[in-house]
Amino acid sequence: METPLTYEEILKLKRWNTPTIYNGWEKVTHLERTQGRFNREPITDYMPQMGIMAGYAVTVEVEPSNPEHQKANPFAQRDYMRYLASIPGPKIVVVKDRDNPHIGSFWGEINANLHKALGCVGTITDGAIRDLDEMTNAGMKAIARQTCVGHAYSTPVRWGCEVEVFGCKIRPGDFIHADKHGFLAIDAEDTKHLLEAVKFMDDNECNCLLSYSRNAAGIDKNTFVEEYAKRTQEFNRRATEFFENLKKENG
Numbered sequence: 001m002e003t004p005l006t007y008e009e010i011l012k013l014k015r016w017n018t019p020t021i022y023n024g025w026e027k028v029t030h031l032e033r034t035q036g037r038f039n040r041e042p043i044t045d046y047m048p049q050m051g052i053m054a055g056y057a058v059t060v061e062v063e064p065s066n067p068e069h070q071k072a073n074p075f076a077q078r079d080y081m082r083y084l085a086s087i088p089g090p091k092i093v094v095v096k097d098r099d100n101p102h103i104g105s106f107w108g109e110i111n112a113n114l115h116k117a118l119g120c121v122g123t124i125t126d127g128a129i130r131d132l133d134e135m136t137n138a139g140m141k142a143i144a145r146q147t148c149v150g151h152a153y154s155t156p157v158r159w160g161c162e163v164e165v166f167g168c169k170i171r172p173g174d175f176i177h178a179d180k181h182g183f184l185a186i187d188a189e190d191t192k193h194l195l196e197a198v199k200f201m202d203d204n205e206c207n208c209l210l211s212y213s214r215n216a217a218g219i220d221k222n223t224f225v226e227e228y229a230k231r232t233q234e235f236n237r238r239a240t241e242f243f244e245n246l247k248k249e250n251g
Contacts, residue, residue, distance in 0.1 A: 004191045005175060010090065013177060014052045016198055021177045022184055023205075024198030027243050029190045037174070037185040040167030043124075043143050045180040046132055050141045053122040055090035057174040057185065058083075060159040062097055062127065064104025064152035073155075080156035081118065089119030092178070094170045096163035097127025097145075104152025107142060109134035116140055124176070124183055126165040143178055193246060200242050208235035 005013070013021060026033040060080060063069060069076065084091070093115055095106050107129040115123075122141030128148035129135065135142055162171050166183075170176070174185040186194065208231045216224055 004188045005194070007090075009195050010054050012195055013198065014054050016202060017052065018177050018179045018181050018184055020202055021194075021198055023201045024194060025184065025186060025190060027201065027239070028193045028197045028246075030187070031190075037168050037170070037187075039165075039182040043166055043182055044145070045141075045143050046129060046147070047136050047141045048180045050122075050136065050139075052177065052179045053092060053141045054175070054177045055092045055121050056087070057094050057170050057172055057176050058087050058091050058120070058159070059094045059096070059161055059163045059170060059172050060106075061157045061161070061163060062095060062106045062154055063099055063157055064097070064102070064106070064127075064154045065099045067153045069157050070153055070155050076156045080159050081114070083159055084115070084118045084120070087119075087172075089121070091115075091118075091120045092176045093120050093123040093125075094163055094165060094176075095123060095125035095127060096165055097125060098157070099127065102128040102146060102148060104128070104150050104154050105130045105148050106151070106154045107131070107135065107140075107144075108151060109138070112138040112140040122178070124165060124170075124178060141178075143183065193250070196246070197243070201239070204235055204238055204242075208232075208238065 022038070025036065029036065097106070105128040106125065107123060108131040112131065112135040116138050120140065124143045126145050128146050129142045129144045130148055132147065160172050162169055168185065170185050173188065175188070175191050177184050177186070212228060212231055
């Protein structure tokens with residue numbers, strides 16, 4: 001699997017929250033902005049203190065209520081681990097839980113440490129997790145639907161396939177940026193200029209808008225409104241100019 005972003009670039013992208021990444025992404029994506037692949041349903045970040053996670057998607061489906069999977073494929077865990085080990089990191093494990101309601105967790109202390117050893121930094125699952133403190137200690141961030149106490153018959157059923165979690169389709173190899181706000185999955189073709197787009201938009205906000213609105217003490221309100229409107233126009237002008245030039249430079 002190709003990794004279009006360098007590790008250094010991923011570290012830099014982790015310096016911004018996911019909404020800020022979205023602001024840059026929407027300027028360089030080939031998609032219409034409302035068609036972006038981000039969560040359409042509520043998520044819970046169970047380790048907000050761990051901050052942002054960013055990496056490449058590896059995907060797996062589970063069905064903890066069904067004991068037949070372990071009988072049908074007793075070597076599924078080993079084969080899944082081989083798949084996992086073959087993918088370059090950093091990796092985010094996207095787990096589709098086929099059960100509803102959820103009765104068992106794929107995640108706990110053992111699986112968290114196993115996946116961390118194989119280069120994973122966190123998980124997004126529409127199922128359940130458990131052993132929150134132990135997962136945190138292992139360095140595995142978790143965005144999930146809920147918690148539970150048991151694992152039931154948790155075993156990998158299918159992996160390396162497209163999955164849908166929280167109303168969003170995720171493909172293996174997608175670049176994912178996620179935090180307490182939600183997650184954004186980005187096509188490889190949209191990552192080429194992602195870092196410079198995010199940096200420009202963040203700088204543009206600070207230079208044109210935030211530097212004025214955060215320093216408004218003593219300014220007449222009507223004067224503020226008129227000046228802010230002018231600054232908004234300048235903000236848009238600079239963005240248009242920057243991204244038009246970026247497009248020209250890259251054909």
